Amino acid sequence: MPDLIHFEIPADDVERAKKFYTDLFGWKLEKYPGVEYWMIDAQDGIGGGMMKRQQPDQKIVDHFKVASVLESSAKVEKLGGKVLLPKMAVPNIGYFAICMDTEGNVFGIFENDPQAKRSV
Template identity: 45%
Template sequence: MNKVIHFEIHAGDPKRAVKFYRDVFGWEIEEWTMPGVEMKDENRYWMVTTGPETEPGINGGLIFRQGPAPAEGQPVNAYVCTIGVADLDGSADRVLKAGGSIAVPRMAVPGIGWLMYCKDTEGNTFGMLQPDENAR
């Protein structure tokens, strides 16, 4: 089997997206420079650390969007990453306060937990899951 090892978030306004993900999930996000490469907007890159290396999960990156943002109501045409959270309702509040929106409201995934899909400030869809084996 091959494990997913990295993700990338596409953003029309990376500074706004960095603020969103820091405010909502507390991720560490730092701009990365490639030695010897002129850093024009289209090749600027931010490294995203989502948690300690000792915990399950993956880290990723954030880049300038290379084409148009998803249109409102357009179905997802990409991978959707789901982020584990301890408090789904509190996380949803932080999403809204940070300028995001709720795409699909809280729902039970029986025996697994509570799931919600949201959109960030760049129109990207992501999931949040609060584990709860009693979810019904």
């Protein structure tokens, strides 16, 4: 069974949201180089990220670890889901895709690969 390994929180006001979650949970947030994205260190829990909200209805997205983003993306579509954002690299970390299930829930799938390059 795939593990839940990462979550992403969209925010209208990133500074306000950072303060809220830091004060609430004691999380530490660190800017990720090169993009408007902050890594969340939740200490004993799974890690996450925070970014500026891209669409008005954008919600928290959970990411699940898979062996292959390409194979899992194909399976999502075979089972009636949709791939909203195809396989993309997070250089030196791995690959991810954003999907939607048959009920309209958005989730991510992630494949570890320290050799990941920007283009796939």
